[in-house]
Amino acid sequence: MSTWKKYIPYFPICVIICISIFFRFMWLDRIPNAIGGDELTYLISAKSIFQTGHDLSGTWNPLSAFLFRYPPNEQQAELPYFIHLPFSGPFPFSLFMARLPVAIFSMGVVILLYLIGKKLFDIKTAYVIGLIAAINPWMIYIGRTSYEWSIAAFFYLLGLFLILQKQKGLIVLSSLAFTLGFYSYIGTKIILIPFILLSILLAHHLHGKLFRKQYVFVGIISFILTSFFIIQITSSPAGSRISEIFLPTHASIPSEVDYLRKISIDSPLTQLYANKLTVYFQMLATKLYRIFSPTYLFLEGDEFFSLWRHGMLYPIDAFFLIVGSLYLFTKKRFEFIIITAFVLTSTLPQLLHKNASDFSYHIALMFPFMTLIIGYGITQLIQAVRGNWKKFIMSILFCFYVISVGKFVYVYVYQHPLQGYFDFHTRVLSEYLQIAQKQSIPVTIYSDANSDYFRKFLFYTNAITKTNVKDISTLLTSSSFTLNEITFKACDLQAHLQKNINGIVIIDIIHCQLNPSLPHNGISKLSDGGEIYRIYNDSICNEFNLKRYAQNIFINDFAINTLTTKRFCETYISRL
16 A cells, blocks of 8 residues: 555546546547648648658758758748658558657647746646646647647746746756747747747746756757848748738838828827827727737637637636635735746737737737736635535546536537538548549549649658658659649639530539539538539439438548548538
């Protein structure tokens, strides 16, 4: 019995890890049920790097990433190419392998928040923070994709954790963690210096005058890295992303000023209130207000966090965000100021981006710090309750969070996949083309988005091999693509209206905006049955019992490559 007692203190963190694993790995191979274009960039490049040592264009190698140079027509972060390399490089493409490394880093974010909470507060608060992080909707959602946020968040939080330690070597090592975080996501490069300054202030508060030399070293490294990045991007083609930074000199400001003055009666007040600075700060204030809108954060999300019926945080988190802030302000004033500053700093990628619409990905680093506040609020509230009321309050909180998590699972698992996450219909198209390949049936696809469709076809069918990678590289520089009797062509009016069609012809009616009135089957949106692709001369699914709309879809049906041809056709191909 005494042998087991020494393991009891580790039980809570094991529970946190198990919960994190469950929510990040459950059905990872089928939900989300498709992959986005930005995610695909890393995966295809990683495969090409593994096969040839460079990207598909043959002009870029991974070492160039350290100099902030990117593959042609790509301006993604640098480190994720390396992160995905051991997963998507040697192994066949799959949704599971594409998301596995990010899911691991997402789990690491949860552990780091537990450790940071333990360092700043106490062990009980750390457990609660870990639990809240493990079930946080945003962290689960983004941790199940191939996007780079979880990687960047892991290294930034790792840097913060290391700099808070009382060991010179670990503090110096934090500079490496921050550097890796800097290379992990373009959007968070802008916050490196303020993030490290806040980390140093917090560490100095905890440790006094100790380790000043180490803090200065970390600060100098961040300044040098940021300066080198600015110099590189302003002297290379990649510098075009500078135009995305929203400053008072941005082109949209003068046009807005002119518009305001045109709709105003001439007055001395016009010059005072309708000028570049007032317009600029009004736009910033509008963005900031929208970022902290309760409806946005707790109920609806946005186009990126596209659940629409759920926020990035649970509604109950709003209460504990307020409670935690009040307790922090009262009991740990300095920590309150620093954590709040971290939250505000995390909004800079959105505030300083030219896009005025909501984009949760730009503000994502603030959610871990909100989790610290929420966890602290829950712990302090429970500790403030005495006697039997404590168990009652804990039971109520447990029920609230179980119900909240259940609602999130319902929306994410049972509603979200049917809403066409990242054009799921393109995945269906790719599977249809793969069946045609196996049956040696030629297919021609007409679309003005054929480059995107072709790249996704390469991923879903695992078509990139060492023997054809050079041919694929050549194909991507042309306007049409043919691989194993599958041809992607631009929209062609005459071809669409042919009365005698040879082989299977598929028309993307959204991009081509053409509707030949010939008998056909089709691929439709799962959300509303709206037709996307028209299939003419369908010799693959025509013999099966096809319906007008997709019916009786189950989670296992999203493992498309495991379905029989009959099940695939009757589930995803429509009789139109």
